[in-house]
Amino acid sequence: MLDKSYYQKTDEIISHYGRKPSALIPIMQDIQAEYRYLPGELLTYVAKEIGVKEAKAYSVATFYENFSFEPKGKYIIKVCDGTACHVRKSMPILEALQKELGLSKKKHTTDDMLFTVETVSCLGACGLAPTLTVNNEVHPTMTPEKALELLTELRGDSV
Structure with a gap:
């Protein structure tokens, strides 16, 4: 379970790009830049917030090698x-x-x-x-x- 601050930061990122499906990749990039990985809970949350099926969000995240579900070092x-x-x-x-x-x-x-x-x-x-x-x-x-x-x-x- 992620801390509430993760969701607050994600809401800021979503509001920057707008709640639209076309913002999925930039939102994921910003989340990963913030935390050095893409927490699965946040990806599910983002999908719901921008109107994308969860499976679609995960297929995009797993297609691009740059996204990681594992925390990375400094x-x-x-x-x-x-x-x-x-x-x-x-x-x-x-x-x-x-x-x-x-x-x-x-x-x-x-x-x-x-x-x-x-x-x-x-x-x-x-x-x-x-x-x-x-x-x-x-x-x-x-x-x-x-x-x-x-x-x-x-x-x-x-x-």
Whole structure:
């Protein structure tokens, strides 16, 4: 059960876009930006409020890879595993991050909600491979060592 403040914030977002079905995606984007994930209870609430069937709202949310029903960390690290990055050894970078943070293929977010590590098919920076992003900021020509240094920097910023 979500706190009442989640619904109040969602009502603000809905009123910004208007109670119309065409506002579904922007509303979902704003909710996810606010909470770093899309709580299922809010998606059900939004559907009812804007006149969309709940199944439709869920089909949209699950179609777009950007939406997540799982809470994400403050720093979302996306490691590219596209062809250029893969051949230039992006997987050892992913493995180093997972080992350092105690994550795995099934567990993507640290218990302290500081880091989420995911793989993506392509970041569109093939000439800078291997790359990763932290909250959409590109970090080119990475190595496992540079990735661990980046974690140290990010941890320092969080203190």
